[in-house]
Amino acid sequence: FDTAYGKLIIYHNDDASVEVVVTDEVGVVSVGDNWTIALSVPDAGYDDEGGNWSSWIYEKNITAHFTTFNTSDITLNIYSSGQDCISVAGHSKTSGSIYSGSSAGLTFDNRQKPEISAPTYAYTADNLSTNSYSSLGGTSGAAPHAAGALALILQRFPSITPEQARSQLTDYAFTDTHTAAYGTEPNKRFGYGKLNAFRAVFPQLDAPENIQIELLNNNTEIRISWDNEGFEYKIYSSADSAADFPGESWTLETTVTNDNEVTLSNNFDAKRFFIVTVD
Known part of the structure; x- marks a missing residue:
C-alpha cells in the first residue's frame, strides 16, 4: 500500500x-x-x-x-461488472480497432462483459465555439453512443424490459476482422460486437431479397413474394421502369405488415414494373 x-x-x-x-x-x-x-x-x-x-x-x-x-487479463472495474449494467468498450471510429483503455472481461463469475463496443473520439458539437468541433474520447465517448441508442429503443418500444433492451443492442451488433481478432464473439474485448444503432432501433427492417413475381388464376392476379419478413413493406408500380423513384410515375399499390408476400388484382392494361421497399 x-x-x-x-x-x-x-x-x-x-x-x-x-x-x-x-x-x-x-x-x-x-x-x-x-x-x-x-x-x-x-x-x-x-x-x-x-x-x-x-x-x-x-x-x-x-x-x-x-x-x-x-494477472491483468481481467481489467473491469467494480461498476462495469454490475449485474444490471451494460458495459461498453470503445473502438476507433476511423480504424475500427479496440481502444487501448477499454477494460477486458469476463467478470469474476464468468458473466459476459463488456456487452458491446461503440465509437470513441467521434466528433461532437462544441458549445464553446461556433466555428469548430471537439471530440470526446475514451470509453467516456463510447458509452454515450450506447445510451443514446437505448433512449431511442425505449422511445420506439416503451414497454420493453431492461433485459430486452440489452438484447436489442447485443443481438444486432455487427462484427468484423477487428472483433474477430479477439476470438469468437462474444469475446472479452468487443463483447457481442460493435454497436449498430439503426438495427437496434429498427430490428425488423430487413431489406427484401430474392423478390419473385408470379401470375395466378389465368393472369387475373399477381403474387409478389420475397425472402425476408420485416416490419412494413410498401409495393409500388409504374409503367416506366426508367422513371425516377420515388416520383409521380410510381403508384403505391399496397402496404404489407409482418409478412413476406402479397397478391394483387391484375387490373393493369399494360406492362407494369414493381418496387418493394421497407419502411
Whole structure:
C-alpha cells in the first residue's frame, strides 16, 4: 500500500467477499510496505485451495497491487461488472480497432462483459465555439453512443424490459476482422460486437431479397413474394421502369405488415414494373 487509508474489496468467483479497510481514524500506519493478505473461506462450502479472487480499489486515495499470483487479463472495474449494467468498450471510429483503455472481461463469475463496443473520439458539437468541433474520447465517448441508442429503443418500444433492451443492442451488433481478432464473439474485448444503432432501433427492417413475381388464376392476379419478413413493406408500380423513384410515375399499390408476400388484382392494361421497399 502506498498511502495510509482507503478500501480494497476482494471477491471470490463463488461470490464470497472480503473487504479490507485501511484507515487513519484510529492511528497511524506505515505506508510503502508490503502487506500480506491470506484468503481462506473455511466451513462455507467453498474450495479455499482454488478458484479465482478478483479485487477492486474503490477509494482513489489508495494504490495497491498483488505482488504474486496476479494477472491483468481481467481489467473491469467494480461498476462495469454490475449485474444490471451494460458495459461498453470503445473502438476507433476511423480504424475500427479496440481502444487501448477499454477494460477486458469476463467478470469474476464468468458473466459476459463488456456487452458491446461503440465509437470513441467521434466528433461532437462544441458549445464553446461556433466555428469548430471537439471530440470526446475514451470509453467516456463510447458509452454515450450506447445510451443514446437505448433512449431511442425505449422511445420506439416503451414497454420493453431492461433485459430486452440489452438484447436489442447485443443481438444486432455487427462484427468484423477487428472483433474477430479477439476470438469468437462474444469475446472479452468487443463483447457481442460493435454497436449498430439503426438495427437496434429498427430490428425488423430487413431489406427484401430474392423478390419473385408470379401470375395466378389465368393472369387475373399477381403474387409478389420475397425472402425476408420485416416490419412494413410498401409495393409500388409504374409503367416506366426508367422513371425516377420515388416520383409521380410510381403508384403505391399496397402496404404489407409482418409478412413476406402479397397478391394483387391484375387490373393493369399494360406492362407494369414493381418496387418493394421497407419502411
